[in-house]
Each structure stands twice: as structure tokens, then as C-alpha cells.
Amino acid sequence: MSSHLSEHKRGEEEPIKLILHRPVLVDEVLSFIRDGIWVDATLGTGGHTDAILTRFDEVFVYGIDRDRESLEIAKKRLGKFRDRVEFICDNFSNLEKLVSEPVRGVLFDIGLSSFQLDDARRGFSYRFDGPLDMRMDRRNGLPLQRRLRHLTRTQMEKILRNYGEERRARKIARKIYGLRDKIETTGDLRDLAGKDPRTLSRVFQAFRIFINDELKNLKEGLFSALSILEEGGRIIVISYHSLEDRIVKQFFKENDSLVALTKRPIRPSEEEIASNPRARSAKMRVAEKIDDLRLTIDN
């Protein structure tokens, strides 16, 4: 599923194997790329940008990620493209402050990479025991384990209901709230959330969205992307759950200066899902900014 990059030393620690994220819907993304300046707003370990820069000689990419560790891996991987890529460690909600020239397109591949998910020390997954952190950007904010101590039971319930669409939100929130001072690890949270893997996914997803403010960032990121897009420029978004897809669909619909190029979301093929199960829930939507003249005439 994932490919091993290389042996990599972190300080005095033993070398560890790096797991590169396997990019989703690559051919489909490439089919919407045109020459010019692009932003990869979710660079991750650089999979999509690698494919884009390999295929298109006349593309320059601003590669953004709020996760410094991922960005460092991407820098190594994309070193071969030297002056065709610039790396920025920041939140994509700040896009218009980070990129000061009009761009041909912005790619968002929302969520987490395998590089983050499969690293027990990051605390994203219920499948591995580790500290309950869940921050994409570890320079800012507090880990989930500390944030839990300051949440009320009602807030926990809302997080589980709104971000996890979890039916048993009240019951699970009550359990977590009762033991919130004792929760240190992913294993502790898992034990309180139950045994069903679907419930565990929803509970972990809900707290991850909460701690990284993901839905707010997505809304702001889309507005920011639109503000730096040149006429004819494109926004490509790959999302992985219905809450995100709804925001993207709504955004494309509500903005008069955008026309959707995908009437329905593009989904991965059966073959892609078979070889990369994490692609299963991916949905890709693309919109193009129409030129101001056309807008004036149409109105």
C-alpha cells in the first residue's frame, strides 16, 4: 500500500523507515493541470507535486503544508526540481498572504497522509498506541490529551455529533468526560470509545477535526484560493468525508465567479481502491474561475 522511501536518522535515534503517502487520483488530477503557477496547498510528502512537475515542464509549484515533518520529507523528495518548487510551512487558510501573485490553480488534498496516520507518536490513529496529540502543526496549540481536560461534557458531545456524525455521541462523551483527567494515550481514548472500528473511526475523526479546526480552515482556504486565482484558473479539491465534500460543493455553487467542471465528484476506480484502500472514500471536485468580462456580460 505505502512505499518505503529510505532509511532516515532522527537525532541520535535508531534509523526508522519512512512511509511515503501514496497519492490518490493522480491521473485524474493531472488531467486538470495546465502550464503555469500552481499551489499544492496540502503538499504532504509531495506525491501529487512530484507527478505534476514530472509531467509538466512549464509548471512552478508553491508547496504548502502546516506539518513541518511532512514538508521536510517533501523537500528531500522534490530536491530534483530545484527552482520549480518553493516550500512554505503554514496553514492554507493564509494562502492569500503566502502567495502574492495570481496562480493558474490550487490543489487541495484534504485530511491526513499515511506518513502522519501511521506514525504512533502523532496520536492520530486508534490502531497504534501513542501519546494523544493529533495536531498537524505541533508548533501551535496543545495536544488533544491536554485540550480534553478543558472541555465540558456538552462540548465533547457536540464535537462527536457534529464532526463525527456519531449517534452515540452523548453516551461516549459522558464516558470520556468522566475520565478526562486520566486520558493520556490513543489506547485510553480507544478503550472508552468501544470496540466497533466504525465508531472508533468516527470518534478519532471528530477529535482530529476539532483539534485542527479543519472545517473552518477548509472554508477559509477555499476563499483564499479563489482570491489568488487568475481568470481561467482552477481549484481542485479531493476530500475524504461528507462534511468536507458538502463544504466544497456548496462553495463551488455559491460563488458566481466559479463554474464547476465536475458535475458529480470524480471517484477512484475499483483498481485504485484495490491497490490503495485509503483511496476508498476520496471524492474530487474541480471548478474554474470564469473571466470578469463574461461575468459582467452575463449579469
Ligand SMILES: C[S@@+](CC[C@H](N)C(=O)[O-])C[C@H]1O[C@@H](n2cnc3c(N)ncnc32)[C@H](O)[C@@H]1O
Ligand atoms: C492527504 S495529505 C496530502 C498528501 C499529498 N497530496 C501527497 O501526495 O503526499 C494532506 C496534507 O495536508 C496537510 N494539511 C491539512 N490541513 C492543512 C492546512 N489547513 N494547512 C496546511 N496543510 C494542511 C496535512 O498536514 C497533510 O500533510
